[in-house]
Amino acid sequence: MCSDNLNLKAALNLDDNAYTFVCVVIRFEFSLKECGFCISDRNAAVKADWQEFARTLDEDFFKQIEADKRVKEMFNPAPRQQIISHGSLDWREKKPATNNQELLDAVKRVRNNLLHGGKSAAPDEYRNPTLVKEALFILTEAIKRGDIVRNEFERLY
Numbered sequence: 001m002c003s004d005n006l007n008l009k010a011a012l013n014l015d016d017n018a019y020t021f022v023c024v025v026i027r028f029e030f031s032l033k034e035c036g037f038c039i040s041d042r043n044a045a046v047k048a049d050w051q052e053f054a055r056t057l058d059e060d061f062f063k064q065i066e067a068d069k070r071v072k073e074m075f076n077p078a079p080r081q082q083i084i085s086h087g088s089l090d091w092r093e094k095k096p097a098t099n100n101q102e103l104l105d106a107v108k109r110v111r112n113n114l115l116h117g118g119k120s121a122a123p124d125e126y127r128n129p130t131l132v133k134e135a136l137f138i139l140t141e142a143i144k145r146g147d148i149v150r151n152e153f154e155r156l157y
Contacts, residue, residue: 015129015132017129017132017133017136018114018129018132020136021110021111021114021132021135021136021139022114022115024136024139024140024143025111025139027153028048028139028143028149028153029048030048030152031143031149031152031153032048032049032050032053032149033046033048034152035148035149035152037049037050037052037053037149039052050104050105050107050108051101051104051105053104053142053146053149054100054101054103054104054105054142055100055101056146057100057142057145057146058145059099059100061100061141061142061145062097062098062099062100062103064141065103065138065141066097066103068137070134070137071134071137071138072134073127073130073131073134074096074097074103074106074107074110074131074134074135074138075096075097076096077093077094077096078093078094078095078096078097078106078109079094079106079109079110079113079131079135080092080093080094080109080113081094081109081112082112082113082116082117094106094109103138104138104139104142106135107135107138107139107142110131110132110134110135111135113128113131114128114132
């Protein structure tokens with residue numbers, strides 16, 4: 001596929017779960033901001049506040065997700081974080097989540113790695129499709145638990 005002589009094939013090379021995950025994340029972040037779960041950076045630009053939303057989820061949410069066999073890759077090991085080390089791209093190991101905030105932070109790392117991270121020679125490359133699938137499951141379960149966010153997420157304009 002080309003657009004004005006630019007080959008978009010590599011950019012559009014997403015499986016169904018990755019495509020759905022991207023769409024859900026976009027709508028989730030919109031919903032967070034619409035519901036007041038937002039912060040501003042040093043330039044006053046607004047950002048969705050995943051952590052504040054995570055604080056609204058009850059403790060049972062984390063326990064249920066942690067026990068669910070459909071999300072074992074998210075915990076063993078946790079999704080890595082891309083960093084710059086000594087002037088080169090590298091990956092930082094992360095500890096498995098122990099609460100709702102850390103769990104949604106892991107989901108956000110999957111988002112960041114999918115959208116911004118390295119696509120080649122990544123240590124999680126072999127399990128990226130599984131991480132995306134599991135992150136999608138966790139995020140949709142979290143949305144279902146957050147009534148106000150769920151209402152905004154499902155609202156048609």
